Amino acid sequence: MYAMTIPEPGGPDALVWAEVPDPTPGEGEVLIEVAAAAVNRADLLQRQGFYDPPPGASPYPGLECAGRITALGPGVAGWAVGDEVCALLAGGGYAEQVAVPAGQLLPVPAGVDLADAAALPEVTSTVWSNVFMVAHLRPGETLLVHGGASGIGTMAIQLGKAVGARVAVTAGSAEKLAQCAALGAEILVDYREQDFVAEVKAATDGAGADVILDIMGAKYLERNIKALARNGRLAIIGLQGGTKAEINLGALLAKRGAVTATSLRTRPVAEKSAIIAAVREHVWPLVEAGQIRPVIDRRIPLSQAAEGHRVLDAGSHIGKVLLTR
Template sequence: MHAIVITQPGGPEVLSWQEVPDPVPGPGEVLIDIVASAVNRADVLQRQGLYNPPPGATQVPGLECSGVIAAVGEGVDGLRVGDEVCALLAGGGYAEKVVVPWQQVMPVPKGVPLVEAAALPEVTCTVWSMVFMAARLRRGETLLVHGGASGIGTMAIQLAKAFGAHTVVTVGSAEKAERCLALGADEVINYREEDFAEKVKADVILDIIGGKYLPRNVDALNIGGRLIIIGLQGGTRGELHIGKLLTKRASIHAAGLRGRPVEEKGAIVRSVVENVWPLVESGAVQPVIYARVPIDQAAWAHQMLESGGHVGKILLAR
């Protein structure tokens, strides 16, 4: 098969479409013929040599895909050759085929085209597990989302709206502000012009920035607030005012998906299918797709992501 290979750490130009050995499913795994994948910020970090795959995972980037099951290993129940599916991956999405534990495979929601389904696994599993399972966002609470126009942000807006939360997002342009409001955001803060910590008090904050925003995130929390850190675009270190955290009886939770055990990912996937898929099928929640790029031109897709002008997901389609 062919796959994107990272020839060396560096810029988008190090991504090369090459012939590599076909993956073979083992016990508890399925082989998917990939129709589409999607670009995530973690793929950029891996390309730069800053985010290695978990032990045992393929070096091929790509944390999600959609496609058709081509083979099924021993001990797999409920999945058959020919099923149209999407999947949460530890890697391998930038390829023609991928092997994945069956627990991380999801049916394509009714009404969603197979290619567009590739935009769903990473964002739905991240937002659902962090905002709703970990932070326990409740109806009537305020959610602050940094990077509201990102793939994660556009999904967080829609899910928070569907469950009755008040949603505030940060963006960097008027165009992105309009798109977020159209998706259901209640308030938008342009971080280039305003300090979010002076504008909002949130019960839950979903943060992709990390160290740079840590002090102001704590300032922006309500009593009993929950800060969820899922990214490090603003660095790995920040000053934490523990006194403020204690006074607010607040908590900080930092976590990702990629390195979790299969059993944990499987539990998240099942919860997403149960709680999020009905919203997708009803049209209340939809994948937000900015562009489709041929999978062998992944370097172009990475340039697009790093330019910062996108809203939603960038797909890699075969």
Template sequence: MRAVIADGTGGPEVLSVGEVPDVEPGPGEVLIKVAATAVNRADTLQRRGFYPPPPGSSETIGLECSGTVVARGADLADDEGPAIGAEVCALLSGGGYASLVAVPAGQVMPIPEGVDLVTAAALPEVACTVWSNVFMVAGLQRGESILVQGGAGGIGTFAIQLATALGARVLATAGSPEKLALCAELGADVTINYRDEDFVEVARVATGGVGVNVILDNMGGSYLTRNVAALATEGRLVVIGLQGGARGELDLGRLLAKRGAVIATSLRGRPVGDKSAICASVVEHVWPLIADGSIRPVIDQVLPLDDVAAAHERMDDGGHTGKIVLTL
């Protein structure tokens, strides 16, 4: 099968496409012939040697895909998992940058109505990340407010739309007028240019001094102090990325006074049962919102797998909006 091969760790230039042995479905797994995959920030970290796959997972980069089921594990019951020939998308622990991938049946989802097979590759990681963190963990409620850091990226564009569709008030940060306009188009009530505006002050004014109920943060250490300052009483800060470093100063007194919570989560390393439960919840609660047009996948570029280095360059330079998709 064809797959992306990394010649050591480093920049995008270490990535190329070659031939590797075919994979086969193990117990509880199905085999997908991949139509498309998508690039995530975690992929660039793995390329640089900072985010190895969980034990037992494929060493090939790629956390999501879309495609067609071509084989099933022998232990799967007839009514367990998708049938051979089904067009699906899947949440992966690795292996998406390849023409075949084996994945636990519970992490395989039907393609939402109205979404084509290639575009569907851009959905699993963002949908599962946003739904599990913002709603299952942070418990965002209708009428509450959320601050989405990095609103124009893959996670951000999905979070803005999902929170808006479910009745929350959305504040979003981005770094250019074009990206801010996109956030507003997707439903953000307040947009903040993080390059020349203080998001803490903007959030304070926008909420009448109350602060925001939930923050979805991809920066980590460099934003920790200010994120806590921007929270409302009983606010919840969910950290899902460390683009601003792994260490920051936490004023516990301020957090106590607000009765706030700081939660750090990751999706990739969770047990199969947890990820399967998240996927099932996404299909139940999120897919209908995509089908009725409340949420649309935001695609920056669609490139062939052979252009994987260019796709990673695009991710690294930060100029993208939404998702970068690779086709096979």
């Protein structure tokens, strides 16, 4: 088969479409013929040499895909050759075929195009596991989403609204904020010109955000704690603003606040499977009912994945960038 390889770390042109050995499904795995994959920031870090795949994972980038099952490994039940699926991966999505544990599969939701389904596994798993399974967002609470126009952000807005929360977002342009509003965000903050702490406090009568989904890390830590409501929960899922910062434990203590930080790629298969099962139970009905949809910025041929990386590097996209075959 062909896959997007990284002979040497570097810029987007470090991605090389090359012939590689075909994967074979192991115990409890299926083989998928890939129809589409999605670009995630983790892929850019891997290309640059900063985020190696977990031990035993495919060396090729790509943390989610959609396609058709072409083979079943030993011990797989509940799936059949020919099934249309999307999958959460530890790597290998930028390829013609990928082997994946059966517990990380989801059926393509009714009403969703096969290729578009590639935009769902990573964002739904990340948002559901952090905002709901860890931070326990409840109806009537306020959810602050940093990077509201990103793939993660556009999904978090929709899921927050679907459960009856009030959603606040930060984004870097009027166009992005308008798209966030169209998805259901009510509190819109242009981080280039506004202080998100002041804006969220003003919009909540001084209370603050009950849950914050953060992609920035160190740069936003102090302000995120200031923006938290009493009993607020800060879920950190990205480190775009750095890895090290001081924390005022007194401020956190006074608010009875909680800070969590999680990653998805390196979790054991059993944990990923549990998240996927929760997504299938709670999120998939919303997708099939039309309440939640994948937000697609553009589609690019898989063999031109470098262009997809340039789009994410530029930061002008809204939603997900797909790589299609």
